[in-house]
Amino acid sequence: MKNYLIQIVEDDSSVKKLLEITFKEYEFNYVSCESKKSAMMMFLSHNPDLLIVDLGLPDGDGKEFIKQIREISKLPIVVLSARHDEKEIIAALDAGADDYITKPFSVNELLARIRANLRRDISDENIPDKIICGELKMDIASRDIFFKQEQLKLTPIEYELLKYFLLNTNKTLTHKQILKEVWGIGYQNEMQYLRTYVNTLRKKIEQNSTRPNYIKTESGIGYRFCCNN
Amino acid sequence: MTISFNTKYIFILKGLGILFVITLVSHIFREHLDIINIALIHIIPVVIVAIHGNMKATIFITLLSVIFFNFLYIPPLYSFTVHNELYIWSFFIFAIVGWIITVQAKNLYTQTKQNEMRESLLNIISHDLRTPLSTIIGTTNLVLSNENMDKENMKSLLDDINYASLRMKRLITNILDSTRLSSADMSLKYEWCDFDDIAGVALEEFSDKQKDELLDIKIDDFGLYWGDNILLKQLIVNLLDNAFKYSKNNTKVTLKIVDLGSSVKIEIFNQSNHIDKTKLKNIFDKFYRLEDTDDISGSGIGLAICKSIVSLHGGSIKASAIDEGILIEVNLPIAKKAKLV
Known part of the structure; x- marks a missing residue:
């Protein structure tokens, strides 16, 4: 396994310490900094594999930093934020962050999110011709999706939605992002479509739709399509 | 009346x-x-x-x-x-x-009302927050002062700390919700809600044992409901939390969400040893707890929040004693149906 380098941008010393000890324990390399200004310099000199960014930094908004990074890199960015701050989280995700963790967080949850985000292959610019996720298999060219070796019967919108999920696995997608990508511009607020189609899609691919394994709900924010290959 | x-x-x-x-x-x-x-x-x-x-x-x-x-x-x-x-x-x-x-x-x-409210809040904080906090402090000190403790003991103590802090977290959420719900300018954030999804998110707050072995769940397929997603989730969480807490050891809790056409009915049933029929109507009052249940941790705030959430949606909630258990029925009127083009 490759030894990944994680850059921590967090000004709260106890949270930073917790992150550092966790990464040391689980054999990730890490570098850490406490401000937006030093974060950019550190990013350029170390070229990390993943960024953990606290949203409230002493010298400015973490969202601005995320936007700057997104102009030059596609690396996974995981945001740290206080709970009950859905608007901030959504804004950070829309600014280009891939995922978020709320404080207080458990170490297991943190590691699961980080591993899932590192698993996504960002080096490959081209869309692959096959995506496999758990018992789901999608052939992009023939537009066929198989579930447990059987072809899934999907309506055109269900297909587009599942395809978008499969192309963005292990990433928190906001409601707006999904509506815009699947239904198109102008549909960003039509939540009833998204809720209905997620419901019907779950009935087709989840064993128990109230205990989903693939399409997880991020309450108030959006959905995450989980893949643990 | x-x-x-x-x-x-x-x-x-x-x-x-x-x-x-x-x-x-x-x-x-x-x-x-x-x-x-x-x-x-x-x-x-x-x-x-x-x-x-x-x-x-x-x-x-x-x-x-x-x-x-x-x-x-x-x-x-x-x-x-x-x-x-x-x-x-x-x-x-x-x-x-x-x-x-x-x-x-x-x-x-x-002012008097607010003072009463503040006093009750202080009572909760001093009792219900202190209990898990004393577990956390005591256990942490024990772990810190015993460097050579064996792994198994250590793990069980850390589990206690974890459990106590999760209880504190839920209580703090409930206190915040309750002050938010009782403020005069509280308005619902209406959106299209999917009860399957809401139940799924609510279930994440419970242990695997509770979800796998102690719960039967049945949800009708009736499309979307026009309501406040976050509050409805909190409603289900509090109802389930209450049912698990007061259910007889190792008996199942049942949750049903039924489509009645013009309204949605949520039914939750648990077998219980703590039933006094005359007092059932009080269980939705703030800070009310059934007597003889001191061994069960809780503030009595959960069901009061349920009542606020239900009445903000224009619905009704009632509890009744049947088959040696408690049945809580929530009725939520359907304001409008989602149109899908």
Whole structure:
């Protein structure tokens, strides 16, 4: 396994310490900094594999930093934020962050999110011709999706939605992002479509739709399509 | 209903009674009393009614008091005509006095209510937050001072800390929600809600054992519901939390969400040893807990929040005792149906 380098941008010393000890324990390399200004310099000199960014930094908004990074890199960015701050989280995700963790967080949850985000292959610019996720298999060219070796019967919108999920696995997608990508511009607020189609899609691919394994709900924010290959 | 109506408005009757009595008294002694004294006496019923803080009642008794005063004492006697316009001013003064007292009484009333609320909150904090906190402090110290503790013991102690901190987290969420829900400018964030999804998110708050072994869940397929997603999730979490807490050891809790056409019915049932039928209607009151349940941790705030959430959605909630268990039924009216093009 490759030894990944994680850059921590967090000004709260106890949270930073917790992150550092966790990464040391689980054999990730890490570098850490406490401000937006030093974060950019550190990013350029170390070229990390993943960024953990606290949203409230002493010298400015973490969202601005995320936007700057997104102009030059596609690396996974995981945001740290206080709970009950859905608007901030959504804004950070829309600014280009891939995922978020709320404080207080458990170490297991943190590691699961980080591993899932590192698993996504960002080096490959081209869309692959096959995506496999758990018992789901999608052939992009023939537009066929198989579930447990059987072809899934999907309506055109269900297909587009599942395809978008499969192309963005292990990433928190906001409601707006999904509506815009699947239904198109102008549909960003039509939540009833998204809720209905997620419901019907779950009935087709989840064993128990109230205990989903693939399409997880991020309450108030959006959905995450989980893949643990 | 009639009892609460009587106790609520009995002060008006009291005001009326006093008005009649003083009218009688001042009529008997009218030769000895100056008109100014009689006017002052007639302000008494106004004051008595006004301190209850009900503006309509105050206006009513002021009007009555002024009519009596005018009819009986202001020349020409036994008529409603007024010769001297100075008396018109005295009517206004009656009304102003009543108004000032009513407003003050209202402020005082809300203040007392807020104080009561604050006191209950303090009680919760001192008791229900302290219990898990003492576990956390005690256990942490134990772990810190025993460097050579074996792994198994250590793990079980850390589990205790984890569990205690999760309980604290849920309680803090509930306290925040409850202050938010009881504030006057609380408005619902309406959106299209999917009960399958809501139940799924709510279930994440419970342990695998509870989800896998102790819960039966059945949700009708009825499309989307127009409501507040976050609050409805909290409703399900609190109902389940309550059911798990008070259910008889290792018996199943059932959750059903049923489509009734014009409303959605949420039913949650748990077997229980703690049933006193006469007290069931109180369980939705803030900080109320069934007696003999001191061993069960909880603040009594959860079901009160359920009630607030349900009534904000225009629905109803009730508890009943059936088959040696408690059944809680929530009825949420369907305001509108989602249109899908």
